[in-house]
Amino acid sequence: MIDLDAAGSAVALLAGSLDAWIWVIPGLLIGLVFGAMPGISVSMAMALVLPATLYMEFLPAIIFLTSVYTGAGFGGSVPAVLMNIPGTSSAVATTFDGYPMARAGKHNEALGLALVASCLGVLGSYIVLFVLVQPLAELVLRIGPFEMAAIAIWGMILLGSLGGKSLSRGLFAAGIGILIGTVGMNTAGYLRGTANIPELLDGVPTIPAMVGLLAASQLFGLVNTHFLVESEEDRQISLRRIIAGGMMTFRHPVTLIRGSMIGALVGAAPGVGSSISNLLSYAEARRASKDRDSFGKGNPEGVIASESANSSSEGGSMATMLALGIPGGGATAILLAAFAMHNVVGGPRFMDQNRDIVYAIILSNFAQAVLLLFVGTGFVFCASAIVRLPLRFLIPCVLVMATMGSFAIEGSIAGPATLFVFAVLGWLMSSAGYPVAAVVVGLLLGRLIETEMLRAWQLAGGDPAEVLNHPAAIGIILLMCLSLGVSAWQERRRRRAKDLIGVG
Amino acid sequence: MREGGGIRIEWGQLALVTALAGLALAYLIDARSVSLSTQNLLLLQPTAIIVLILWAVIAYGCIRRGETDEGPSKADWAGRARVLAMVAAFGAFIFSLERIGYDIAMALFVCAGLWIGGERRPLVLVLFPLIFTAAAILGFRALVPYPFPTTLL
Numbered sequence: 047m048i049d050l051d052a053a054g055s056a057v058a059l060l061a062g063s064l065d066a067w068i069w070v071i072p073g074l075l076i077g078l079v080f081g082a083m084p085g086i087s088v089s090m091a092m093a094l095v096l097p098a099t100l101y102m103e104f105l106p107a108i109i110f111l112t113s114v115y116t117g118a119g120f121g122g123s124v125p126a127v128l129m130n131i132p133g134t135s136s137a138v139a140t141t142f143d144g145y146p147m148a149r150a151g152k153h154n155e156a157l158g159l160a161l162v163a164s165c166l167g168v169l170g171s172y173i174v175l176f177v178l179v180q181p182l183a184e185l186v187l188r189i190g191p192f193e194m195a196a197i198a199i200w201g202m203i204l205l206g207s208l209g210g211k212s213l214s215r216g217l218f219a220a221g222i223g224i225l226i227g228t229v230g231m232n233t234a235g236y237l238r239g240t241a242n243i244p245e246l247l248d249g250v251p252t253i254p255a256m257v258g259l260l261a262a263s264q265l266f267g268l269v270n271t272h273f274l275v276e277s278e279e280d281r282q283i284s285l286r287r288i289i290a291g292g293m294m295t296f297r298h299p300v301t302l303i304r305g306s307m308i309g310a311l312v313g314a315a316p317g318v319g320s321s322i323s324n325l326l327s328y329a330e331a332r333r334a335s336k337d338r339d340s341f342g343k344g345n346p347e348g349v350i351a352s353e354s355a356n357s358s359s360e361g362g363s364m365a366t367m368l369a370l371g372i373p374g375g376g377a378t379a380i381l382l383a384a385f386a387m388h389n390v391v392g393g394p395r396f397m398d399q400n401r402d403i404v405y406a407i408i409l410s411n412f413a414q415a416v417l418l419l420f421v422g423t424g425f426v427f428c429a430s431a432i433v434r435l436p437l438r439f440l441i442p443c444v445l446v447m448a449t450m451g452s453f454a455i456e457g458s459i460a461g462p463a464t465l466f467v468f469a470v471l472g473w474l475m476s477s478a479g480y481p482v483a484a485v486v487v488g489l490l491l492g493r494l495i496e497t498e499m500l501r502a503w504q505l506a507g508g509d510p511a512e513v514l515n516h517p518a519a520i521g522i523i524l525l526m527c528l529s530l531g532v533s534a535w536q537e538r539r540r541r542r543a544k545d546l547i548g549v550g
Numbered sequence: 551m552r553e554g555g556g557i558r559i560e561w562g563q564l565a566l567v568t569a570l571a572g573l574a575l576a577y578l579i580d581a582r583s584v585s586l587s588t589q590n591l592l593l594l595q596p597t598a599i600i601v602l603i604l605w606a607v608i609a610y611g612c613i614r615r616g617e618t619d620e621g622p623s624k625a626d627w628a629g630r631a632r633v634l635a636m637v638a639a640f641g642a643f644i645f646s647l648e649r650i651g652y653d654i655a656m657a658l659f660v661c662a663g664l665w666i667g668g669e670r671r672p673l674v675l676v677l678f679p680l681i682f683t684a685a686a687i688l689g690f691r692a693l694v695p696y697p698f699p700t701t702l703l
Contacts, residue, residue: 214607221601234589238581270629438667442660457696466644496593
């Protein structure tokens with residue numbers, strides 16, 4: 047599994063090259079700053095620095111870009127925790143518990159948790175990559191539409207879990223989200239629900255809609271509040287509490303390991319990556335928890351589950367990129383572009399002939415994960431100052447930044463207009479007690495589920511029995527049913543125990 | 551809100567859920583008018599039907615129970631008016647971006663947002679929006695590859 051000779055050469059390569067190291071901290075800082083800006087995605091941050099790598103050697107260039115990737119991966123969780131703004135779809139689940147923690151004055155702890163979970167997630171996924179890069183890539187090739195549809199349905203099941211106390215409202219919100227996610231032209235060429243608006247041909251712009259639903263709607267609700275954290279005592283920015291929050295991560299090793307595994311595996315699947323892995327990991331953490339009702343109200347496990355999964359997706363997507371030359375998303379596509387700029391073609395041949403460079407990239411990412419811990423702590427300390435700003439300043443400024451971010455994604459007024467429409471929808475729905483997060487998850491998964499179901503349907507020629515020829519898909523569905531059955535049984539036992547205590 | 555005979559109807563909640571269900575129904579009709587093929591309706595039709603069934607459940611809940619009998623207090627009304635003013639200001643900001651330029655729209659919105667939030671110092675109301683707008687416009691112009699119309703900057 048590990049080519050020890052190549053690993054030795056990789057260590058020598060890194061030890062003998064100062065260039066390979068001097069770009070790590072600048073890369074992490076650039077990634078953190080850009081990742082924390084609403085609307086600037088990981089891939090956009092990498093695209094902005096890509097031209098600068100033209101004049102670097104190949105290895106330092108790739109290490110610089112992966113540093114930006116690692117930094118931006120965590121940077122997105124800072125606005126998710128502090129302002130309920132998921133900078134990218136991979137930080138959606140971080141908002142579920144991170145933001146309630148921040149509102150309760152636990153912003154230091156929430157950011158510390160997110161940082162340590164992210165660092166450990168990156169580290170874990172690269173360890174998996176170091177040991178299993180080849181088998182993991184081969185496994186990815188076996189994931190077809192049936193398996194993807196099964197994974198997406200697993201994600202959909204979690205929609206019910208976001209319903210809070212009223213299941214009907216949760217499912218209604220999720221259904222509305224799925225319907226919004228299917229607007230536009232589907233992969234079979236049918237055009238629905240566009241109301242003759244050409245901007246909707248490709249569907250509703252996801253990121254502006256998501257920011258509108260989660261963040262802008264919340265900001266409207268805060269107009270009558272003076273500070274993000276009401277208690278002056280809790281508004282303190284404390285390095286000690288950030289570190290204490292980080293240490294809290296170690297109290298939930300199962301959540302951390304499960305999140306990292308889900309992130310690495312799902313992240314390796316092209317086109318899915320971290321946007322679904324954080325949701326799956328969150329759903330699994332909630333399902334497995336004894337204190338299920340506290341999820342969505344500031345449970346630290348929710349933050350750990352989401353952050354460990356979205357950061358470990360980086361290692362997964364790097365496996366597909368390095369071993370197969372297939373970019374799983376925008377960020378790995380830019381890495382492949384950097385390969386091309388240096389006249390290197392990624393893929394199986396590169397992997398075979400330059401295993402020392404592949405190992406050097408992986409080993410450098412171990413160091414990046416450790417350095418992120420220190421650079422990230424300083425960044426988080428500065429970013430936390432936002433809780434001390436009066437909301438009368440913060441609300442219009444954040445709304446403006448979100449508007450400009452939406453413009454930056456779409457390149458037209460369609461982004462800001464979408465942001466406004468979904469901000470109003472989110473505000474109305476959250477005022478009426480609907481879980482807006484369920485709309486967001488439906489919106490994210492709606493198109494994915496439809497696309498994969500359609501591909502599976504087309505491959506099967508309309509015969510549902512074809513699924514029997516895909517044991518992995520059946521396995522995923524059986525595992526899902528089993529886990530749901532176990533949690534239903536545990537819930538029943540818990541209720542019975544409560545009833546007995548009540549009778550006693 | 552309380553109706554005669556002890557029946558409570560949450561009119562606001564009922565209107566919202568009915569409007570959303572109405573949109574789902576309109577979307578289903580639109581999709582069915584495009585094609586009745588399975589490849590068009592595979593996910594959309596069952597989801598829309600489930601949404602309509604859930605509408606009935608939620609609407610029934612809106613008619614049966616009411617959480618408060620008393621109307622909102624004066625302070626509540628003032629708070630709601632502030633929220634509505636912020637929503638309206640944000641809407642005006644978005645729809646004026648292309649008409650009066652991103653810079654002027656941004657400065658006016660930040661000023662309005664400060665006012666709605668309770669800021670009354672004239673110097674802050676004038677200077678803060680101007681400085682913030684200049685920084686935001688110049689920063690995004692350096693970062694964003696697309697041009698956006700401005701009037702002054």
